[in-house]
Structures are given as structure tokens and as C-alpha cells.
């Protein structure tokens with residue numbers, strides 16, 4: 001069973017379409033934009049000693065939920081040269097989660113990431129940004145970059161209409177499911 005999380009702000013864009021494409025009946029998709037979430041703000045770093053002041057929003061629950069699935073796949077678009085803010089909000093809140101849960105390996109052994117962006121030449125740090133999750137771990141090749149410019153796709157075009165992209169994603173998912 002897979003848990004797929006879309007970090008896109010837009011409904012039915014490339015992240016959502018790919019999420020639908022790679023999931024089947026028993027899998028689950030979370031659209032983070034629809035959840036009750038908070039970024040790290042208006043607090044006194046309570047997470048370092050006690051609990052995050054936003055412990056009851058959706059994020060802590062999603063981190064816990066990740067451990068109930070065989071594979072967890074993040075779908076993250078590039079906004080203004082970086083991963084979307086929804087991704088950073090989710091990521092920074094792991095400070096609270098991992099301060100209280102000794103299960104970093106349980107999370108990352110399930111974790112795979114697809115980054116959707118223009119091209120590697122203009123943004124060489126986009127994909128390595130996601131690879132930070134796996135530094136010092138035995139896991140490699142967990143991040144797939146989909147470069148829109150290679151297929152002359154514009155911002156709002158549908159990447160899955162490009163056969164080569166569909167094939168690339170399908171082959172990647174076969175390997176994810178095999179691991």
C-alpha cells in the first residue's frame with residue numbers, strides 16, 4: 001500500500017495527475033493544500049522541550065500515518081526556484097515529530113520523492129534538496145526529477161500527456177514497488 005502526498009497548491013495539476021496515475025484502490029492520496037496545517041510560526045520553540053503548539057493539526061498525524069504504508073511518495077512542484085512552500089511547511093514540522101519519535105529510519109525507509117520542475121541546468125540544487133532526507137542512510141536513488149523543459153512543456157501543460165514522461169514514471173514506480 002502506498003501513501004502519496006501532493007504538495008501542489010493547485011487541484012488536478014501535474015502533481016495531482018501523477019498521484020492519481022501511480023495509485024490504485026488500496027493506496028491513499030493526501031492533498032496537503034486541503035489540510036489544517038501550520039508552518040513554524042508564532043511559537044517559542046516549544047517542540048524542543050515539550051510539544052509543538054500546533055501538535056493537533058494534520059501534520060503530526062500524517063508523519064505517524066506514513067509508518068502504516070509500505071511506500072510513501074511525495075510529489076513536489078518547483079515554485080520560484082525552490083520546492084513549494086507546502087513542502088517546506090511539512091518538512092520543518094518534522095522537528096517536533098522526530099524530537100518525540102525515534103523512528104527516522106521507519107519513515108525514510110518508506111520514502112520516495114518526485115520533484116517536478118523546469119530543468120536541471122537552470123536549477124541544479126532542486127533535486128539535491130530532497131536528497132537531504134537520505135544523507136547518512138543506506139537508501140539511495142529515492143528521488144526522481146521530472147524536467148518539463150526537456151519536453152517543451154509549459155507551466156500549465158499536462159506532463160502525463162508526454163509518453164516518455166509516463167514511461168519514466170511507470171518504470172520508476174515498478175522499481176519502487178520492487179524494493
Ligand SMILES: Cc1cc2nc3c(=O)[nH]c(=O)nc-3n(C[C@H](O)[C@H](O)[C@H](O)COP(=O)(O)O)c2cc1C
Nearest residue numbers: 008010013014015016077078079080081117118155
Ligand atoms: C508560483 C509558481 C512559481 C513557479 N516557479 C517555477 C520556477 O521557478 N521554475 C519552474 O520550472 N517552474 C515553476 N513553476 C511551474 C510549476 O513548477 C509547474 O506548473 C508544476 O507543474 C506545478 O505543479 P502542479 O502542476 O502540480 O501545480 C511555478 C509555478 C507556480 C504556481
